[in-house]
Amino acid sequence: MIREAVELFDELVVAVGVNPDKHCTFTVEERVEMLNAVTQGFNKLRVEVFSNQFLVNYAQTVDANYIVRGIRTASDYEYERTMRYINTDLHPDITTIFLLPPREYAEVSSTMVKGLVGPRGWETVIRQYVPDPVYRKLMAMYTLSGS
Numbered sequence: 001m002i003r004e005a006v007e008l009f010d011e012l013v014v015a016v017g018v019n020p021d022k023h024c025t026f027t028v029e030e031r032v033e034m035l036n037a038v039t040q041g042f043n044k045l046r047v048e049v050f051s052n053q054f055l056v057n058y059a060q061t062v063d064a065n066y067i068v069r070g071i072r073t074a075s076d077y078e079y080e081r082t083m084r085y086i087n088t089d090l091h092p093d094i095t096t097i098f099l100l101p102p103r104e105y106a107e108v109s110s111t112m113v114k115g116l117v118g119p120r121g122w123e124t125v126i127r128q129y130v131p132d133p134v135y136r137k138l139m140a141m142y143t144l145s146g147s
Contacts, residue, residue, distance in 0.1 A: 001068070001070045001099045001100075001101050001102075002014060002038075002039060002042070002045070003042075004099055005068045005099060006042045006044055006045050008068075009044070009066065010044065011044050011045070011046075012042070012044060012045045012046075012068075013045075013046055013047075013048055013062055013064065014035055014039065014045060014046070014047045014048070015048055015049075015050055015055065015058060015059075015062075016028060016031055016032055016035065016047065016048070016049045016050070017049075017050055017051065017055060017058075018049065018050070018051035018052075025110065025114065025141070026137065028049055030137060032047050032049060033133075034131075034133045034134050034137060035047045037131075037132075037133035038131045038133055038134075048062070054087075054090065055067060055087070056086075056087040056090050056091050056094055057090065057091070059091070059094050060091055060094065064094060065093070065094060065095065066094065066095050066096070066097055067087065067094060067095070067096045067097070068096075068097055068098075068099060069083075069084075069096060069097070069098055069099070070098070070099055070100070070101055071098045071099070071100060072100075072101055072106055072107065072108075072109070077098075080096075080098060083096070084096040105129070108129045108130075112129075113126055113129055113130060113138075116129075117138070117142050123139065123143075126138065
């Protein structure tokens with residue numbers, strides 16, 4: 001979706017939000033490092049971190065006119081539709097648009113990938129679902145921990 005979004009805009013900010021209530025597999029720094037590695041060929045893109053504010057408020061601080069969100073499932077759509085209306089209430093000048101992921105990633109989620117780790121051959125199975133920098137991080141994390 002980043003590949004598609006970077007073609008739509010003069011500049012794209014990939015914003016990594018910090019949610020203290022959410023348990024992430026990787027630290028914010030690791031997530032930013034992996035995003036930078038995956039997007040290194042895009043010169044109209046930058047990766048930034050924000051915390052303790054709504055995404056739409058952060059978007060306003062970087063003078064964004066649009067928020068791009070991905071939708072994989074019907075439940076994603078319901079959630080994102082609600083957030084779009086809230087964002088519009090807060091900042092009617094910022095438009096939320098939705099993109100669908102490429103077919104090969106439509107069903108992929110971090111929960112699904114983590115659920116595949118463990119059984120014999122998991123390394124080969126997850127390889128097709130994550131970019132190389134993420135795969136290397138997962139391999140380092142789970143082979144060192146003995147999982």
